[in-house]
Amino acid sequence: PPGFTVTDFVRHCAWLREVPSTKIAAAAADAIERVELTEQAELPLRKLSGGMLRRAGIAQAICADPDLIILDEPTNGLDPRQR
Structure with missing residues (x-):
């Protein structure tokens, strides 16, 4: 959504994945820390580079601590250190 920060985005995705409201912020x-x-x-x-957007996408995927994540080319667009 327009104007969402990285934190807003990941928190929203945690809410969508039914993370308890008392645990969403943490x-x-x-997740944001894990993807640096x-x-x-x-x-x-909208201010992030392509690689940072990719990492924000990974953060939203791991925010609910799923048992399994299936990603299609998750490191595409990341520099070698980020991979």
Whole structure:
């Protein structure tokens, strides 16, 4: 959605995945940290580079701690260090 920050996006996705409301903030923060976007957490998604958007997408995929994630070319667009 327009104007969503990385944090807003991951929290919204956690809510959609029925993470308990008392755990959404912590789950989102943990996922954002795991993909190394902590410094960009309050930036609007539209301000991110392609690689950062890809990492935000990975963060939303892992925010609910799923047992299994199926990703199609998840590292496409990431630089070698980020892969």
